[in-house]
Amino acid sequence: MNVHWKRIEELINLEPKLEGALIGVSIRSRKTGQILYEHLGNTRLHPASNMKIFTCAVGLEVLGEEYAFPTELWIDGDIVGQRLEGNLYIKGKGDPTLLDKDFEQLAIIIKEKGIQEISGNIIGDDTWYDSIRLSQDLNWNDEHYYYGAQVSALTASPNEDYDSGTVMLTISPGKSEGDTPEIVLTPKTKYIKVLNNATTLETNHEEEEADIMVTREHGSNIVVVEGTIPKYSASINEWVAVWEPTEYALEIFCRSLKKNGISYSGEVKTGKTPKDATQLFVRKSMSLAELSVPFMKLSNNGHGEIIVKELGKIKNGIGSWDSGLEVLNKTLEKLGVDTSKLVIRDGSGISHVTLIPPNVISDFLFRIQEKKWFDSFYRSLPVAGEADRMIGGTLHERMFGLNVHAKTGTIMGVSTLSGYLTTDEGEELIFSIMLNNLLDEEEGPEIIDRLVEFIIKESKTIFS
Structure with a gap:
């Protein structure tokens, strides 16, 4: 080991807040992929939201950069005059970006189709995914927070952070x-x-x-x-x-119908669109490449879980976590990851069961640089010290003046950071730093940032 890399070892060993904790570090050359330094590099650790690195990459690989999530309007009756003699269906297919104004626009489109009165029911169809709302390891006391929101194929978000549900x-x-x-x-x-x-x-x-x-x-x-x-x-x-996001989205939709003078005499309920229904309109979300920005920059858990379910639906015909995780693991294998040495339980990293070694993360970040979608992936990473949240993301108040593009991660007892950096000497590196078993995970970012700053500032001695 280079004598200057030993100084990182000393920083780790002398940090009192790491006593009794685990710290995994993996640093590679971005150009060659060669490991320059590791500390517990092959030890499986909880990645927290560094799991999103894999979910985002696999989503771009399998679904594609231009992939969009549709929301569909269907009818099962005839339009007679300005009256729909039948039911109106709004079918969700996973779009997490639907805002109040988008439901309003759907109502306007229905009105433009000549419908002002509906004799039947207003039905919300969320059957694109299964009915399991929460991932298997979500803590029960997290379920009312935005980062623990329920997943449905038909959902709504309050603003352009797109915290669906x-x-x-x-x-x-x-x-x-x-x-x-x-x-x-x-x-x-x-x-x-x-x-x-x-x-x-x-x-x-x-x-x-x-x-x-x-x-x-x-x-x-x-x-x-x-x-x-x-x-x-x-x-x-x-x-x-909210509890049951499908009905939440349906309530917003029905309010938009009434606001635009569209009345209905039937019930408002959930159900499945009949096979013989007629499609009225399809709204498409932004592309997956665009969605990757709020997903990764803001570390949006809901997006990660939706991508997993979408992977399962598109590849296996089943929109479930089990199906999606099967696709995710198989795709990681194709991308050079030995998944037999990992434990992956969700798409967001909120799980306290998921385990990934830092060397695997850094190696994956090296391998994907050759993929055609890499620019979209790289653009989605938070950028240190950038005040604009859609650029700096979860790093917007960290490591000012340092050239770091990396994904953060935090769950109880865990703090992680993995990505790309450029040293003061112009050396481009890939790194993964994973702190586990912390007494206070809020202290983790400060420790990580000091290590990253040392690598960047002391690069002249490290690489001499």
Whole structure:
């Protein structure tokens, strides 16, 4: 080992916060793939959201950069005058980017087709995927957070972060001490019921921050808001995952129908589109290459799980986690990964069971550089110190001034970072740093960043 690489070893061994923890490090030449340094490089560790590196790459490999998720409108009756004598179906096929305005546009299109009255039912069809909403290792206490949202083939997002299956709550302080804060929902929906138990706090401390907790009662859409918000505080945004996102999307769709003067006399329910139905319209999402940006930059768990289910549906005809993970593993094998040495349980990395060695991650990052879709993949990675969230992503406040394009990862006790960097001497490297068994995962990024900065700044001595 080069004497200067030993200094990294010393940094690791002397870091008190790593006592009792595991740290895996793998550093390669980006040009040749040769391992320059490793520490527990072949030890299987929890990757957290570094798992998304594999999901994104396999999605681009199997589905393609131009792949789009369609949402379809179908009818099973005749249009007589301005009346549809039959049912209207909205069939989802995995699109996580549907916003309130997109449901509005679908309603306008129905009106443009000459339909102003529907005698039958409004039916939401989510059968493109199976009915299992949560991945197998998701912690029960994560299910109401945006990062633990349920997966459905028909879903909706509140804004252009595309956290599908969630509602955004904008919470503003009341006018006087003791007042309940004002809460505005995006999108405007009656699908959830908010119990506002929070309080406006009078304070003279300018640095006093809001202390708000938002939870959803299990098995329901009763959302409880508790805590305090200072009287002069700016508004804060909180996200909550809904229970049963298909019905959530259907509620937004039906509200858009009514807003555009389209009435219906039947029920609003979920169901399956008949084989003999007539297609009215198809809306397509942005391309997978474009979707990879919010997926990877913002580390969107829902996108990772949707991609897995889509892989299973397209290749095996079954939109399930088991089917999708089978496709993911087979594709990784074709891309040079020995999956017999890995444990992969989901597409997002929220699993505490998934295990991947850092050498495997760095080797994969080396191998995929020759793929035609690599530019789209590389563009999706967070960029250190870039303030624009759709460029810097989860690295937008880290490692300012350093040339690092890498995927972050955080779950309880785990902090990871894997990607590409350029040293001060112009050497291009691939790296994977994985911290496991931390007492506080929030301390992990600081440790990782110090290691990365050392590699970049001390490159002259390391490579001399």
